[in-house]
Amino acid sequence: MNATIRKKLNRITDILWAGGVTNPVTYIEQISYLIYLKLLDEEESSRELKLRLMGDQGNGNTALLYPKQAERYRWSKWRFKSGQDLRDFIRDDVFPYMASLVKAEPQIAEYFRDAVLEIVDPNVLKQVVDEIDSIDFAKLGTDVKGDIFEYLLTHLGQSALNGQFRTPRQIRTMMVEMLDPDLGDTIYDPACGTGGFLIDAIEYILAKYSTEPIEVPIYGEEWLEQRGQTIEEAKQAVPTLQTYRKGPGEKIPDWGLLERSIFGIDVSRQMMRIAMMNLVLHGIRNALVKRGNTLSDMGGLSEDDLARRYKVILSNPPFSGQLPKESIRKDLPTNSKKSELLFMGVMMEALAPGGRAAVVVPEGLLFGSTSAHVELRRKLVEDYHLQAVVSLPSGVFKPYAGVKTAVVVFARPAAEGKKGNKKDKVWFYEVRIDGYDPDKVSGGGRPETPERNDIPELLRQWAQFKKSGFTQPPGVEANTVLEPGSPEPNSWWTSVDRVRESEYSLAAGRYKPSIGAAAPEDDPKILIRELIDGEKSILEGLETLLSEIGKAS
Numbered sequence: 001m002n003a004t005i006r007k008k009l010n011r012i013t014d015i016l017w018a019g020g021v022t023n024p025v026t027y028i029e030q031i032s033y034l035i036y037l038k039l040l041d042e043e044e045s046s047r048e049l050k051l052r053l054m055g056d057q058g059n060g061n062t063a064l065l066y067p068k069q070a071e072r073y074r075w076s077k078w079r080f081k082s083g084q085d086l087r088d089f090i091r092d093d094v095f096p097y098m099a100s101l102v103k104a105e106p107q108i109a110e111y112f113r114d115a116v117l118e119i120v121d122p123n124v125l126k127q128v129v130d131e132i133d134s135i136d137f138a139k140l141g142t143d144v145k146g147d148i149f150e151y152l153l154t155h156l157g158q159s160a161l162n163g164q165f166r167t168p169r170q171i172r173t174m175m176v177e178m179l180d181p182d183l184g185d186t187i188y189d190p191a192c193g194t195g196g197f198l199i200d201a202i203e204y205i206l207a208k209y210s211t212e213p214i215e216v217p218i219y220g221e222e223w224l225e226q227r228g229q230t231i232e233e234a235k236q237a238v239p240t241l242q243t244y245r246k247g248p249g250e251k252i253p254d255w256g257l258l259e260r261s262i263f264g265i266d267v268s269r270q271m272m273r274i275a276m277m278n279l280v281l282h283g284i285r286n287a288l289v290k291r292g293n294t295l296s297d298m299g300g301l302s303e304d305d306l307a308r309r310y311k312v313i314l315s316n317p318p319f320s321g322q323l324p325k326e327s328i329r330k331d332l333p334t335n336s337k338k339s340e341l342l343f344m345g346v347m348m349e350a351l352a353p354g355g356r357a358a359v360v361v362p363e364g365l366l367f368g369s370t371s372a373h374v375e376l377r378r379k380l381v382e383d384y385h386l387q388a389v390v391s392l393p394s395g396v397f398k399p400y401a402g403v404k405t406a407v408v409v410f411a412r413p414a415a416e417g418k419k420g421n422k423k424d425k426v427w428f429y430e431v432r433i434d435g436y437d438p439d440k441v442s443g444g445g446r447p448e449t450p451e452r453n454d455i456p457e458l459l460r461q462w463a464q465f466k467k468s469g470f471t472q473p474p475g476v477e478a479n480t481v482l483e484p485g486s487p488e489p490n491s492w493w494t495s496v497d498r499v500r501e502s503e504y505s506l507a508a509g510r511y512k513p514s515i516g517a518a519a520p521e522d523d524p525k526i527l528i529r530e531l532i533d534g535e536k537s538i539l540e541g542l543e544t545l546l547s548e549i550g551k552a553s
Helices: 003-018 024-053 068-073 083-099 106-112 122-133 142-153 169-179 196-208 221-227 231-237 255-260 269-281 303-307 339-350 371-383 455-467 496-501 524-552
Strands: 187-189 214-217 243-246 262-266 288-291 310-315 351-362 385-391 405-411 425-430 434-436 448-453 491-495
Touching: 003 024, 003 122, 003 142, 024 083, 024 106, 024 122, 024 142, 024 269, 068 083, 083 106, 083 122, 106 269, 142 196, 142 269, 169 196, 169 243, 169 310, 169 351, 169 405, 169 434, 169 455, 187 196, 196 243, 196 262, 196 269, 196 310, 214 221, 214 231, 221 231, 255 262, 262 269, 269 288, 310 339, 339 351, 339 371, 371 496, 385 455, 425 455, 425 496, 491 496
Parallel strands: 187 262, 187 310, 262 288, 310 351, 385 425
Antiparallel strands: 214 243, 351 405, 385 405, 425 491, 434 448
């Protein structure tokens, strides 16, 4: 994304802020409405050209989104309006028309259903429309369009309004790489928020199917520009630099297959819209993203939603809150009312045979002693293949939350009904620092520390573990006493039998190896003599005290 587009986006957000639209979630939603209308207008122009080339002017042709009687709703027809005429037309005519396309374009209709124009100042609205109109999206590649929306979403990273904040990229890309999604895998996030995990999984697949993918630092391409380095030079200078790959995916044989494999649900309609626009700008127009509550019997899920099973699940669901028992889905493998246990149950139930999942959980889920905690972990260990527990730094979600978290990675046995292998070993890895300062917060976020990041080493060890068929985990066995002076270990493993004996506790610290104390270098004879002399001194002091007491009485 070039500096010109970045300046336009900054102007748009500045205009909205000055115009009273100050909640980042709200102004990103409002911008997404207008960007979508501009995109649809550009797509319509492309449709018209194709129809003309086929000798059809499009009169009454259902292939057109805006047939003759509806042309007035196109961006290009109303963008010249101003004042209250512009505001009222978008609010009272354009939005309702888009929401009415239930049969012709159900996803567009769902996007605009209940849409509310919250830019009430007509002059502010006109300025925003003019800025968006100056961006020719048709001439931009999918990667640039995606970067535009990702740039807007950084504003969410500077707030936690209504509990909305994004999972940091370094954690998302780590989890995606661990699961290694491929074309044809159905990918699901039951609490998708802005769609970050879905986008990262798509980018990972596109890079796989690109002739010349590029490598990007987790800090973005601008970080490289500021350093004046190529990615190769940066990696040589900073061996712990964490990167991910991007590419156009030109070798994907069936784009529709990729689109049809993306699924996301969020309880917030605002988040659903933002996630959908994020996907559209990344070239994924037909993903099944919808508003719903995955925990509730009354959450708006269809029978198909409830019955569907997924090959890849990536999520960072909400940690707090409780549902009334009467509202909770009856098919979940837990009787708890706590949302973190319920979401974990949702994902265990939704995972297809042979599927794999990576989920951010509060560490309390790993060692909680209630019957619901223990039973959920028992099912996870006994009925699934629990592969890894990755402990994250306590500051990973600063400044918005300080709760200690971990990533649980597990798979479902390929044969339905088959239990997990009793010879399984569970791998633990402790990420102490994730490429950002664990203690400081500056400018709404944590300062970058590219030279201090445990994640690249974690991914290297994970690749070894995966290559062994998850039979030979890296590191040392649980509770091993290491030689004095050994470095503090990052990784260790334990047997499922040991976990079972520990009431299914998955707390990493319970199994962490310790470092033996160094033997004293002093001559033991001297130490014994010093101890005897010390005891003598104490006895002499007590005799003196006893004598003084006798004289006083």
